[in-house]
Amino acid sequence: MKPQGRIVALDVGDVRIGIAVCDETRTIASPHSVYKRVGFGPDVRHIKALCDSFGTHSVLCGLPRNMDGSVGFQAKKVLALAQQLEATGLHVIYQDERLTTVTAERALIEGGMHREERRDHVDKVAAAVILQQYLDTLSHLDDANVIE
Secondary structure (H helix, E strand, O other), X not given: OOOOOOOEEEEEOOOEEEEEEEOOOOOOEEEEEEEEOOOHHHHHHHHHHHHHHHOOOEEEEEEOOOOOXXXXXXXXXXXXXXXXXXXXXXXXXXXXXOOHHHHHHHHHHHOOOOHHHHHHHHXXXXXXXXXXXXXXXXXXXXXXXXXX
């Protein structure tokens, strides 16, 4: 049986964090907001408060692996933030996020959004792409475990 409950997803950058959330049934990911980073302490408190407001302890962090799959400099920054989130009692899950920003950017272009508008939305859309990929993987795993 598929787990239930919301998941908050993060597309962590140096300046901004894109945030997305899924529905209770873990079927559909939706862009939520873009948080302008202040520093580890305030960033962690903001994310923890957001998770509390959604009644979840599950956070999905996009992990920006290098194209060869290795963990690079940017991924280490995400892991450092995730460690701080775990210290608050949140359960952190990771999803490979290679090319998700490109996917998000293309979707916004196809939707007719102008460059200035895209800048304000791309991070939260990228977080939604990361989350939807994870939810789709969960769904496929659940389907594969069904006994007929």
